[in-house]
Amino acid sequence: MMLGADVGGTFTDLVLFSDGEIRVGKLPTSEHQEDAISEGIGELASGSIVDVFVHGTTIATNALLERKGARTVLVTDTGFEDIIEIARQDRPALYDPYADRPTPLVARSMRIGIDRESLPTIPDADAIAIALVNGHVDRRRERELASVISAQQPGTPVSLSSVVAGEFREYERISTTVLNAYLTPITANYLKALGERLVETGTVGSIGVMRSSGGLMNVIDASALPAAVLLSGPAGGVIAAAAFAEELGHDRVVSFDMGGTSTDVCRIEDGIIEVSHERSIDGYACRLPSVGVHTVGAGGGSVAWIDPGGALRVGPRSAGANPGPACYGQGATEPTVTDANVVLGRIAADARLGGRLELDLAKAGTAIGLLADELGLSVVDTALGIVQIAEEVMSGAIRTVSVERGSDPRGAHLVAFGGAGGLHATSLARSLGMAGVVIPPFGGVFSAVGLLLAPPRSDAQRSVHVSDEDFGPLDDVADGVGAEIRDALCAA
Structure with missing residues (x-):
C-alpha cells in the first residue's frame, strides 16, 4: 500500500494505491501540515498500515516566504x-x-x-x-x-x-x-514530528520526500538539505504530467497546475522534463537542481483588488485555506477567482469541493458586488474581468516557459490539473493556439499521483579545475561523485 500527500497553500491532496485500486482525498490544509495529513491517511487507509508514504511539502517554502x-x-x-x-x-x-x-x-x-x-x-x-x-x-x-x-x-x-x-x-x-x-531547523523539526506521528505509531512503514529535481529522498537527507525540497510540491505534478503525456503519445506538452494559491507551469518535450540547475527563489539564489517550473501568484484563492490607479488586479495575495474565498462561508469578504467562477456558473453553486465543502453563491455575489460598485460595473462584468485578468497572468507564465525559451507553444498540448486547472485550460490553450487540452483522471489531486510515480533520486555536483593539456583529477572526482550518489540511493 502506497500513499502520496501533496500539501498546497489551500488544500492537502492525498492518493492511496493498494491492490490495483486508487482512492483519493482532498482536505483544507491545516496550520500544522501533519494534522491534515494524519486525518487524510485515517480516512483513506481505514486503519490499515501504509507501507510507503511519499510527501510533497511546502514547509521549507512557507518558512522562506514568511521569513520564519x-x-x-x-x-x-x-x-x-x-x-x-x-x-x-x-x-x-x-x-x-x-x-x-x-x-x-x-x-x-x-x-x-x-x-x-x-x-x-x-x-x-x-x-x-x-x-x-x-x-x-x-x-x-x-x-x-x-x-x-x-x-x-x-x-x-x-x-x-x-x-x-x-x-x-x-x-x-x-x-x-x-x-x-x-531552513534546516524548521524542516527537520517538522519531519521529525511527522515521523513520530506516522512511523512511530505504526501508521506508515517509511516516509519519502519529493525533492525539487523530481525524485525521492529519505527523511534524514531532506532534514539536512531542505534547500533541495523548496519546490517539492510542484515537482510531483510535472512527473505525473510527463508520464501521462507519454502514455497518450504526446511529445510536446506544457503542464499546467492551478491550485488555490498559485499556478505552476513547466515545458516537457520528448518526455524530458526541463531541469534548472540554478534559480532565484523569492529573490535568493539557489544553486540546486529543480524542475523548470515557473510559478505565478494566480490561483483559485487569488484576491481581486483595485490598485491606486483604479485598475482591477488579481493576486498575488491569496485567501488561502482559512478563511478561503467568500463562497466557502468561513467569514471572508474579499472576492477571489473562485468566487468569480461561482458567480458565473462555471462552478455549480451546489457543488461540494473535495466532496465535503459546500459553496455559498450569495456570499460570492456579495464579495464580487462590493468590488463591482467601486468599479462602476455589473457583478457579472466584474466577475468576467477577474477571470480574464487571472487568465492573462497564467497565459504569461506559459509564454515564459515556451516562447521566451525558444519553444513554440503551437503544436503542444496543455496538460491541466490542480483544483482549478480544468476551469481555465481551454481558454488559455485557445488564446495561445495550442494543439489541445488534456484533463487527466484524478486531475484535482494529480500532483499527489506524481509522488507515487517518482523514483528515488540523488543529486551531487563538483567543480574541477582543468586545462586543455591536463584534465587533472577529473576521473577521480567523477568516480567519487558516482560513489556518493550510489550510497545515497542505496540509503533512500
Missing part, C-alpha cells in the same frame, strides 16, 4: 562577509529605481569572517552556514571548521557549502548554503 527560518550565523573568509548582500551587482529591475533585493537571511552582526590563523568566537545561533570562498576545492577545511564549531555549539545544525552546492562561483554557493542553514 532560523537565526543563522555565516562563517566565511575575511572580506567576503557581505557577498550575500553585494550578490552579482545586477539590478532586480532595470528601469525601477525603487526595486531592491530582499533583506539578507543573515544579519550583518552574524556574519563572521575568518583567516587561517584564528577562529573568532561564533555567536550563539539556531543554525550555522560554513561557506569558504574555495570550499568547493578544499572540502577538508570546511569539515575541520565544522568540527571545531560543533564542539562549541553542540546540537546546532551546520551546513557546509562543499556539501550543499560544491561548485565554483562563490556568491551562488554561499547564498545556497545560507538558504539551507536558514
